[in-house]
Amino acid sequence: MKSAPLVADAQLPREGGLDRPLTEVAVGILIRSDGDFLLTSRPNGKVYAGYWEFPGGKLESGESVVQALARELQEELGISIGEVATWKDETVDYPHALVRLHFCKVLSWEGELQMREGQQASWQRLPVVVTPILPGTMPVLDWLAQERGHIGATNLD
Numbered sequence: 001m002k003s004a005p006l007v008a009d010a011q012l013p014r015e016g017g018l019d020r021p022l023t024e025v026a027v028g029i030l031i032r033s034d035g036d037f038l039l040t041s042r043p044n045g046k047v048y049a050g051y052w053e054f055p056g057g058k059l060e061s062g063e064s065v066v067q068a069l070a071r072e073l074q075e076e077l078g079i080s081i082g083e084v085a086t087w088k089d090e091t092v093d094y095p096h097a098l099v100r101l102h103f104c105k106v107l108s109w110e111g112e113l114q115m116r117e118g119q120q121a122s123w124q125r126l127p128v129v130v131t132p133i134l135p136g137t138m139p140v141l142d143w144l145a146q147e148r149g150h151i152g153a154t155n156l157d
Contacts, residue, residue, distance in 0.1 A: 005091035005098070008135035012095040022091070023099045026069035027056035028081070028106045029140060032123065037144070038113075039130055039137070040076070041120040047096045052122070053134040054103070065102040073109070076117055082108030088143060092136040101136050126150050 014020065030038040039052045057072035059065065070081050085105045092099050113121055122130050126145050133141070144150075 005093040007093045020098045024059040026065045027054045030106045036123040043117040043119045051134040052130045053137045078114035079109045079111040
């Protein structure tokens with residue numbers, strides 16, 4: 001049984017109403033050997049600008065999740081991904097779009113990080129210290145906390 005989508009900013013109207021198309025998005029969780037993971041800020045000019053998230057972007061026609069992730073991380077960060085493990089999916093109902101996030105753990109990559117869209121980057125561990133966190137990122141932090149045996153690791157209060 002599929003769970004209901006995570007609803008972000010439920011008090012705001014949904015652009016396009018209830019029959020909006022579902023946008024497929026590939027998301028990369030870059031994990032270093034020390035266990036730290038990369039969060040990037042959403043660039044100015046985008047919805048939720050300044051919020052922290054895992055990098056990635058929309059699938060183009062005919063692309064697999066891993067192909068889209070490789071393209072997006074090259075475009076956004078200037079890196080070429082190596083070992084990737086598809087992990088979990090989460091549907092998020094944002095006011096501006098209904099998205100299905102395909103989360104992948106990226107365990108190896110080549111190249112130095114370049115912030116090609118004017119975003120910021122921060123290597124984090126649990127609990128994360130950057131804020132605000134994009135709503136669609138919160139489940140991943142919870143999953144990482146569960147995997148790593150942390151309790152209350154994503155509490156941002």
